Amino acid sequence: MASIKKNSTNNINRETIKSRCPEAYAMDLIGTRWKLSVFYNLKNGPMRFTVLRDRIGNVTDRMLTLHLREMEQDGLVIRTVYPEVPARVEYQLTESAMELQPVWELLRAWGSRHRNRQEGVEVAP
Amino acid sequence: MASIKKNSTNNINRETIKSRCPEAYAMDLIGTRWKLSVFYNLKNGPMRFTVLRDRIGNVTDRMLTLHLREMEQDGLVIRTVYPEVPARVEYQLTESAMELQPVWELLRAWGSRHRNRQEGVEVAP
DNA sequence: ATGCTTGCTTACATTTTTGTTAGTTCCTTA
DNA sequence: TAAGGAACTAACAAAAATGTAAGCAAGCAT
Numbered sequence: 117m118a119s120i121k122k123n124s125t126n127n128i129n130r131e132t133i134k135s136r137c138p139e140a141y142a143m144d145l146i147g148t149r150w151k152l153s154v155f156y157n158l159k160n161g162p163m164r165f166t167v168l169r170d171r172i173g174n175v176t177d178r179m180l181t182l183h184l185r186e187m188e189q190d191g192l193v194i195r196t197v198y199p200e201v202p203a204r205v206e207y208q209l210t211e212s213a214m215e216l217q218p219v220w221e222l223l224r225a226w227g228s229r230h231r232n233r234q235e236g237v238e239v240a241p
Numbered sequence: 242m243a244s245i246k247k248n249s250t251n252n253i254n255r256e257t258i259k260s261r262c263p264e265a266y267a268m269d270l271i272g273t274r275w276k277l278s279v280f281y282n283l284k285n286g287p288m289r290f291t292v293l294r295d296r297i298g299n300v301t302d303r304m305l306t307l308h309l310r311e312m313e314q315d316g317l318v319i320r321t322v323y324p325e326v327p328a329r330v331e332y333q334l335t336e337s338a339m340e341l342q343p344v345w346e347l348l349r350a351w352g353s354r355h356r357n358r359q360e361g362v363e364v365a366p
Numbered sequence: 367a368t369g370c371t372t373g374c375t376t377a378c379a380t381t382t383t384t385g386t387t388a389g390t391t392c393c394t395t396a
Numbered sequence: 397t398a399a400g401g402a403a404c405t406a407a408c409a410a411a412a413a414t415g416t417a418a419g420c421a422a423g424c425a426t
Contacts, residue, residue: 246381249381274383301384325393327392327394
């Protein structure tokens with residue numbers, strides 16, 4: 117998240133797959149720990165940093181900041197600073213990010229179904 | 242992938258989110274490096290280990306094995322061993338895994354669109 | 367002048383994921 | 397009897413993600 121080594125096998129593999137495959141590119145943008153939570157909490161409108169943090173719960177300032185910064189960079193959220201004191205910063209989803217909504221819905225449905233099917237399967241009696 | 246510390250903050254956070262949110266559960270099952278490639282290559286039918294490995298390219302035996310094992314455990318692939326020598330092992334997607342197809346299609350479409358929009362945005366002239 | 371809140375940042379530590387290398391086993395065929 | 401291929405596994409190393417703890421700037425209320 118912070119410093120990636122451009123020439124590591126790891127990174128080269130990642131980039132190769134991303135460049136070949138839009139699904140992989142998409143997964144890369146949305147697939148880390150707190151991003152889904154950000155989408156989920158911002159889907160109904162903008163929210164300021166602390167509120168978002170408290171709603172998510174269990175995120176540290178640092179982690180949330182890191183993820184928000186990446187999402188901003190990636191065109192998924194917009195950051196608006198209001199020149200007040202104490203500082204007020206609001207985050208909102210971009211249009212493009214909103215268009216992920218159908219994906220989340222499908223994933224949610226699939227997840228529920230799959231979890232039900234898996235219940236009791238993994239731990240044999 | 243191998244040894245996770247059950248009581249780390251990291252793991253607790255992960256599990257908490259997963260348990261609350263089917264989307265997160267889903268993302269957790271499908272979101273690591275080589276799994277998308279496995280889905281992609283198996284979507285038209287079963288395939289043996291080496292063929293799969295060579296089609297994906299750049300995966301090591303170990304990595305592929307690790308991911309396939311997890312996917313098996315998670316009810317996403319079925320592993321069939323044919324008692325021949327040299328060994329023949331075939332992998333195929335489960336029905337549940339096939340049902341992810343619409344998700345991949347949406348993600349692919351979104352990924353392409355988003356990438357186009359982002360082009361030239363990140364690197365200012 | 368001091369304390370207060372928000373939204374960060376820095377430096378460091380831990381955990382998790384990914385990769386590297388070198389085996390191993392099974393029988394079959396040469 | 398030795399070589400060979402498929403499908404692994406073990407031991408180790410590196411990279412990346414996540415978490416912890418502390419601190420800082422701005423400027424308003426006290």
